[in-house]
Amino acid sequence: MNADDMKSFAAILVLLALAGCSTDSRSSAFKPGSAVVRSVLGDVQYGNGGVWKRLRVNRELTNGDQIRTGHGSYVYLQVNGSTSTLVLVEDSELGLSEMMAQNALTTRTALEVGKGKILGKIKKLALDSSFHVRGGGVTLEISGGDFQMSAEGRVEAVNGEMTVQAGGKTYQLLTGEYFDAKKNEVGRLPAQPIILN
Numbered sequence: 001m002n003a004d005d006m007k008s009f010a011a012i013l014v015l016l017a018l019a020g021c022s023t024d025s026r027s028s029a030f031k032p033g034s035a036v037v038r039s040v041l042g043d044v045q046y047g048n049g050g051v052w053k054r055l056r057v058n059r060e061l062t063n064g065d066q067i068r069t070g071h072g073s074y075v076y077l078q079v080n081g082s083t084s085t086l087v088l089v090e091d092s093e094l095g096l097s098e099m100m101a102q103n104a105l106t107t108r109t110a111l112e113v114g115k116g117k118i119l120g121k122i123k124k125l126a127l128d129s130s131f132h133v134r135g136g137g138v139t140l141e142i143s144g145g146d147f148q149m150s151a152e153g154r155v156e157a158v159n160g161e162m163t164v165q166a167g168g169k170t171y172q173l174l175t176g177e178y179f180d181a182k183k184n185e186v187g188r189l190p191a192q193p194i195i196l197n
Helices: 003-027
Strands: 035-041 044-047 066-069 074-079 084-088 093-101 107-115 117-122 130-135 138-142 145-150 155-159 162-166 169-173 177-180 185-188
Touching: 066 074, 084 107, 107 117, 117 130, 130 145, 138 145, 155 162, 169 177, 169 185
Parallel strands: 107 130
Antiparallel strands: 035 074, 044 066, 066 093, 074 084, 084 117, 093 107, 117 145, 130 138, 138 162, 145 155, 155 177, 162 169, 177 185
16 A cells, blocks of 8 residues: 555544444433333233233333322332332322433433322432432432332432422432421421331
């Protein structure tokens, strides 16, 4: 190869490298995530604006799916990989508004409690991740910890710190505190008795 051919070859390599970089940056965009059903007890159904179907273990649910539990029933879900687990208790409804994942660590989750309540255990999220639950005009934002939230907007911080937004105001909850949407106030949860066997 002469000097001109070498320059052309080098220019082509640079263009290919740049093309490869742009492909990598596109692959880092958020893509639809899912919720996987890990356990079902009793009458639990799912739907997406149409017919309700019986929900079974290992079923993957997507953005826009709705879940409802009957009396004496519950469902245990793993949301957006292994970072978040939820229990939808009896006589409850949950909407999976948004479940997006960039990779195994970076996720965005938004849920809507339409009826009843959910329990959640969220492992510490990456800085660019988010986890929101809405219900009763209240939005809970949590980046790690255990919580309980009802469709009426009552939030209990079982473990960890979390933020609640309601009525245009923001409230911080610490372990053992609750937010009462009816009174727009933060209080302490009653102490749990220690039972020795």
